[in-house]
Structure formats: structure tokens, C-alpha cells
Amino acid sequence: MNILDIDAGNTRLKWRLQSKGNTKASGAIQNAAIKVMVTSLVESLDGIPVHFSRMSSVRSSEVIENICAKIKDAFGVTPRLPDPIAETPGLTVRNVNPHRLGCDRWLAMLGARALYPDQAVMIVDSGTALTLDVVGANGIFQGGLICPGLNTMLRSVTESTDLLVLPDVPKFERGLAFPSLQAIQNGSLSMAAALIEKEVERYSGSIRLLLCGGDARLLAECLTIPVEYYKDLVLDGLAVAIPAGEEKEE
Structure with missing residues (x-):
């Protein structure tokens, strides 16, 4: 199973693709329009399928929702978001x-x-x-x-x-x-x-x-x-x- 992990920060979007605990690809994309960033991510993965995705972000809820929607459109999976607990x-x-x-x-x-x-x-x-x-x-x-x-x-x-x-x-x-x-x-x-x-x-x-x-x-x-x-x-x-x-x- 290929797992796409994303960290969408204020300056850049970091990502890595893992399978069986090993990193198959990784990178960082400077912040730009969400469509541009996701397109760059798609190009980097070059057709590799994504079966599961997780995302962390400190950005606004609106931006997070838009990133999730674009990831789902591109890969067919909606990133799961963490819920910090005590x-x-x-x-x-x-x-x-x-x-x-x-x-x-x-x-x-x-x-x-x-x-x-x-x-x-x-x-x-x-x-x-x-x-x-x-x-x-x-x-x-x-x-x-x-x-x-x-x-x-x-x-x-x-x-x-x-x-x-x-x-x-x-x-x-x-x-x-x-x-x-x-x-x-x-x-x-x-x-x-x-x-x-x-x-x-x-x-x-x-x-x-x-x-x-x-x-x-x-x-x-x-x-x-x-x-x-x-x-x-x-x-x-x-x-x-x-x-x-x-x-x-x-």
C-alpha cells in the first residue's frame, strides 16, 4: 500500500510516499496556488498510485479543505487529518x-x-x-x-x-x-x-x-x-x- 504523507506549512508543502515502511519518494514544494502545488505533486509521483493519505497543516481550515479536495481529485483518496488529544x-x-x-x-x-x-x-x-x-x-x-x-x-x-x-x-x-x-x-x-x-x-x-x-x-x-x-x-x-x-x- 502506497501512503502519501503531507505537511502543509506556511512556507512550503512537504510530502513523502511510503510503502511497507520505506520512503519511495519525497520532496518539498514552495507555497503557491493550491492547484499548482498539487499539480507539481502529481508530476513528482509520475503515475504512482496512492492508496492512503494523511495530512498535517497549520494553515486555515479553508485552505486545508481545498488541499484535501484537490488531493482527492488527483489521487482518489482524501487525506486524513490528525486530532491532537491530551x-x-x-x-x-x-x-x-x-x-x-x-x-x-x-x-x-x-x-x-x-x-x-x-x-x-x-x-x-x-x-x-x-x-x-x-x-x-x-x-x-x-x-x-x-x-x-x-x-x-x-x-x-x-x-x-x-x-x-x-x-x-x-x-x-x-x-x-x-x-x-x-x-x-x-x-x-x-x-x-x-x-x-x-x-x-x-x-x-x-x-x-x-x-x-x-x-x-x-x-x-x-x-x-x-x-x-x-x-x-x-x-x-x-x-x-x-x-x-x-x-x-x-
Whole structure:
């Protein structure tokens, strides 16, 4: 059975096609008109049938409905959507309605707990926003932080000034810089990295740091602490939240 998993975020639509636990194809599509994105997905799969689909999204209900409708038109299956709950195997969420967390955060925690069911984990998802969430070794959600992602920080500064122009391809580096624009890029990366390092420091080496999201590799390369990179952590959590049935959906 071919399973199409989708993570429709604010910047791009990530997808992967799995069969028998193995990834047959994967990719990411920059956000555009829904019809354009689904057409690109169809072209990428090049005739491979889809028997089951799951989707996570932080976008509006209207956009989610439209994506689901276009996926059904293209592949004949309607993506199933996760329903965040307070108590699920490996993860307990207290003091907040799980729906208020954002589906991607909840799923990333599920994915992390599936990887490390007996250890404390800190999950950092770096995309449009940078989210940092901690789950204790007992599986209880300890809380989190949310701040602008790297490109969001960069845009917030350049769009508020008259003389700075956002580069087509940002070059983030950790360290001091002379030109103002490079200093802004380096400052954005340094702020994100320092936040992560400071939060990990609170746990004195007793927590695993897991990075995912579009800027995860960049962050992983500049951090001065041990880190593990899992590009599909949200999709891994999606598979935990919605196990695939054996039936073929018509």
C-alpha cells in the first residue's frame, strides 16, 4: 500500500510516499496556488498510485479543505487529518488544549517520543517560526517557546528599513560581520542558535536535542552542542497519530 504523507506549512508543502515502511519518494514544494502545488505533486509521483493519505497543516481550515479536495481529485483518496488529544501513547499534554499548540508541534513531539520513548527530548522545528518544545522522560509535555524563524527575522528588519534590500539567497553565518546586511543575517542565526543552546544548558546534558524544519541543517551545523537532525519528524508523528489501515480507499 502506497501512503502519501503531507505537511502543509506556511512556507512550503512537504510530502513523502511510503510503502511497507520505506520512503519511495519525497520532496518539498514552495507555497503557491493550491492547484499548482498539487499539480507539481502529481508530476513528482509520475503515475504512482496512492492508496492512503494523511495530512498535517497549520494553515486555515479553508485552505486545508481545498488541499484535501484537490488531493482527492488527483489521487482518489482524501487525506486524513490528525486530532491532537491530551493523552496518547508516549505523550501527555497538560495545562493547555492540545489543539492550541499547533498540529505540527504536537506531531513533532509524537515523532520524537516514538524515537526516544524513555528519554527527555527537546524538539526544535525551524521554519517560518522557530518552535522549541520539551517533553520529559515520563512523556509529559513541559512547555515550549516560539519565536520568528531565520528568514522571518531577516524580513522583519529589512522590510522596516529603506536602504536594506533582502538578498535573493540569504547567507547565514555565525560570527561578526562588517556589512550591515550580513550582520543582520548573522545576528538572526546567532540569536536562534544562542536560544537553543541556552535552553539545552538548563538540563545539564540530560536531554536529547532534535532538530527538524527547513532551516534545521543550517542550525545543526552552527550549534556548539550535540544535536540530531530528523527532517521528517512531523511526518513521523503523523504516522503515529493516524496508523494506516489495510483497506484501499476508493
